[in-house]
Amino acid sequence: MSTAAVADTRPYHHGDLRRALVDAAARILEREGPSALSLRAVAREAGVSPAAPYHHFKDKNELLEAVAHVGWEALGEAMLEVRQNGTDVQTLMTELGVAYVCFSQRHPALYRVMYDRSRDKDSLPEGMQDKEDSAYCLVRETFRKVAGPEVADVDIELATIAAWCAAHGLAEMSGFAQFNPLREALGGDEAFLRGVLSHLGSFGYRGHEPVK
Amino acid sequence: MSTAAVADTRPYHHGDLRRALVDAAARILEREGPSALSLRAVAREAGVSPAAPYHHFKDKNELLEAVAHVGWEALGEAMLEVRQNGTDVQTLMTELGVAYVCFSQRHPALYRVMYDRSRDKDSLPEGMQDKEDSAYCLVRETFRKVAGPEVADVDIELATIAAWCAAHGLAEMSGFAQFNPLREALGGDEAFLRGVLSHLGSFGYRGHEPVK
DNA sequence: TGTACATCAGTGAACGCGCGTTCACTGATGTAC
DNA sequence: TGTACATCAGTGAACGCGCGTTCACTGATGTAC
Numbered sequence: 290m291s292t293a294a295v296a297d298t299r300p301y302h303h304g305d306l307r308r309a310l311v312d313a314a315a316r317i318l319e320r321e322g323p324s325a326l327s328l329r330a331v332a333r334e335a336g337v338s339p340a341a342p343y344h345h346f347k348d349k350n351e352l353l354e355a356v357a358h359v360g361w362e363a364l365g366e367a368m369l370e371v372r373q374n375g376t377d378v379q380t381l382m383t384e385l386g387v388a389y390v391c392f393s394q395r396h397p398a399l400y401r402v403m404y405d406r407s408r409d410k411d412s413l414p415e416g417m418q419d420k421e422d423s424a425y426c427l428v429r430e431t432f433r434k435v436a437g438p439e440v441a442d443v444d445i446e447l448a449t450i451a452a453w454c455a456a457h458g459l460a461e462m463s464g465f466a467q468f469n470p471l472r473e474a475l476g477g478d479e480a481f482l483r484g485v486l487s488h489l490g491s492f493g494y495r496g497h498e499p500v501k
Numbered sequence: 502m503s504t505a506a507v508a509d510t511r512p513y514h515h516g517d518l519r520r521a522l523v524d525a526a527a528r529i530l531e532r533e534g535p536s537a538l539s540l541r542a543v544a545r546e547a548g549v550s551p552a553a554p555y556h557h558f559k560d561k562n563e564l565l566e567a568v569a570h571v572g573w574e575a576l577g578e579a580m581l582e583v584r585q586n587g588t589d590v591q592t593l594m595t596e597l598g599v600a601y602v603c604f605s606q607r608h609p610a611l612y613r614v615m616y617d618r619s620r621d622k623d624s625l626p627e628g629m630q631d632k633e634d635s636a637y638c639l640v641r642e643t644f645r646k647v648a649g650p651e652v653a654d655v656d657i658e659l660a661t662i663a664a665w666c667a668a669h670g671l672a673e674m675s676g677f678a679q680f681n682p683l684r685e686a687l688g689g690d691e692a693f694l695r696g697v698l699s700h701l702g703s704f705g706y707r708g709h710e711p712v713k
Numbered sequence: 714t715g716t717a718c719a720t721c722a723g724t725g726a727a728c729g730c731g732c733g734t735t736c737a738c739t740g741a742t743g744t745a746c
Numbered sequence: 747t748g749t750a751c752a753t754c755a756g757t758g759a760a761c762g763c764g765c766g767t768t769c770a771c772t773g774a775t776g777t778a779c
Contacts, residue, residue, distance in 0.1 A: 302741060302755055327732060338757050340735080345755090349733065401620075404673070408613075412678040446683060447700040451667065454674055454697065458666030461616070461673075466624040471658060488659040489667065490702030491644075514722055514774060539765060550724050552768080557722090561766065 307345040307355075309335050314356045318398035326402065328352065353406060360396070360403040361414045367392045368424035378434050385428060386456045386486040387479060393460035394478075400460065428452055455489050519557040519567075521547050526568045530610035538614070540564065565618060572608070572615040573626045579604045580636035590646050597640060598668045598698040599691060605672035606690075612672065640664055667701050 303309060313334035317326055328349045332339045346352040371381070371388045393400040407413055417425045429449040436445060462468075463482060472481040515521060525546035529538055540561045544551045558564040583593065583600045605612040619625055629637045641661040648657060674680075675694060684693040 306755080328734090329732065339733085340758080341756060343734075407677070408673060411676050413674075418679055443683070443686070443696075444700065447696045450674075450680065450683075451671075451697045451700045451702070454670030455663065455667040455701065456670070457674060458668070458670030459663075461620060462625075462662075462666055462669060464623050465619070467630055468662065471655070471662075474655070484655075484659045485663045485666065488656065488663045488702075490700075491648075491656070491660040491663070518722080540767085541765065551766085552725080553723060555767075 303337070306335065306337065306341065310337075310342055310345065310352060311355050311359055314352065315359070315399060318356075318402065319396070322398045323401050323405070326353075326356075326398075353402065356399070357403045357406045358414065360399045361417070363396075364389070364392050364400075364403075365424040369422070369427060372427065378431060381431055382428075382435070382452070383483055383486045385424075385431070386452070386459070387482050389424075389456040390460045390463055390482050391479075394463065397464075404457070404461075425449070425453065452489075455486070459485055515549070518547065518549065518553065522549075522554055522557065522564065523567050523571055526564065527571070527611060530568075530614065531608070534610045535613050535617070538565075538568075538610075565614065568611070569615045569618045570626065572611045573629070575608075576601070576604050576612075576615070577636040581634070581639060584639065590643060593643055594640075594647070594664070595695055595698045597636075597643070598664070598671070599694050601636075601668040602672045602675055602694050603691075606675065609676075616669070616673075637661070637665065664701075667698070671697055 310331055314326060314331045317330055317334055328342060329339045331352065332342055335341075342352060346355065368385055368388045371384050376384070413425075417423050420426065429445060432445050432448050432452075433440075436448075459482065463478070463485075468481065471484075472478055475481050475484050522543055526538060526543045529542055529546055540554060541551045543564065544554055547553075554564060558567065580597055580600045583596050588596070625637075629635050632638065641657060644657050644660050644664075645652075648660075671694065675690070675697075680693065683696075684690055687693050687696050
């Protein structure tokens with residue numbers, strides 16, 4: 290009884306407005322897309338005045354940064370889950386790519402914010418290449434295993450970058466209408482993704498070509 | 502003498518304002534980036550009132566469409582130039598990729614507008630896959646030559662899409678700061694691009710793998 | 714060749730809008746004594 | 747345990763801004779006769 294009133298009337302202090310704002314931003318992205326993501330809209334969605342966010346973020350930029358950060362974490366988790374299904378190391382690469390692209394398809398607006406911010410900064414999120422448990426490093430380690438110990442680090446790194454670029458490109462383009470006939474011919478979207486990813490560098494491949 | 506006055510005073514009617522507006526838009530993109538590209542800014546840059554563009558474009562959307570169209574044409578031309586240097590068909594693929602990425606580096610803001618519009622429409626520019634002389638078809642034909650006649654059309658198409666995705670991904674990511682050490686180690690940006698492009702699918706490669 | 718007139722391609726002022734940010738404020742919370 | 751007070755985290759009104767678009771207009775051009 291005594292708690293009923295408390296549940297009804299929102300307290301003046303929110304408790305964890307910072308997180309609530311980031312969540313609200315994510316909801317707006319899912320619902321209305323990146324162009325609707327204004328500071329005011331986020332505050333509105335969180336049920337708070339337009340000035341409130343300034344107690345938690347220096348400016349709009351910093352809020353977007355936090356949103357993107359959450360996105361990168363989620364993308365990393367989605368990719369790390371693939372590891373569980375202990376298949377052979379060859380198909381693992383393709384499955385990582387599929388996981389990457391599927392994430393971008395599930396959260397297209399969030400993915401766009403993530404990359405827009407990266408391009409504005411000309412930088413991937415900090416630490417992505419270094420943190421041992423990052424998705425990027427998982428890809429690199431997978432290449433390492435496939436390649437064997439005699440392959441130079443440079444080549445592993447280049448292959449990792451190439452794979453990451455391909456996944457990003459496919460993430461942005463996989464929905465294009467031009468691919469629909471092919472997608473249907475192959476029996477659905479995932480089959481299409483696997484098809485594309487497994488044809489990376491198909492015919493131009495010249496064996497492992499070390500950097501001189 | 503009689504023409505001096507004409508040269509000084511701009512005539513009331515512009516002559517080719519449509520083209521002038523698209524040019525102005527391109528200039529703004531080079532100078533200030535995509536976020537500065539408003540209809541009003543374009544009109545200002547072209548030296549014309551904010552209402553003038555409406556005699557040539559239905560709305561802002563249609564103007565951006567025209568800007569993107571010019572961009573795609575230019576990208577196509579840049580790639581078709583590669584054909585001239587009649588090298589072997591293997592390195593041709595890499596060089597096409599380099600041409601693609603270099604274009605995006607020379608015109609980053611324009612490139613961004615091009616792809617932003619494509620994603621909004623979920624579609625590459627119309628006819629890109631069909632027009633015989635398009636860059637996309639050049640890539641496909643190149644794959645065809647490398648692969649030989651016994652390879653199925655589906656596999657050629659998938660390989661083309663994969664290559665295009667990789668080029669797009671690299672175009673958007675090549676400037677990232679994380680890659681600077683590697684870029685310098687390889688001796689410059691073009692070497693870096695060639696390195697990445699030539700490592701596409703390196704170790705995951707399982708030979709040409711036909712779609713069942 | 715001249716003239717009337719329709720059409721085209723501009724002008725410039727105005728519209729309403731949502732934005733990011735700032736400001737003085739106030740209610741709630743935590744802490745020192 | 748109570749109280750004074752600093753600090754924290756909200757409010758809501760206001761700021762100036764640039765935007766896309768519309769409107770009534772006007773100057774220039776082209777055409778029919």
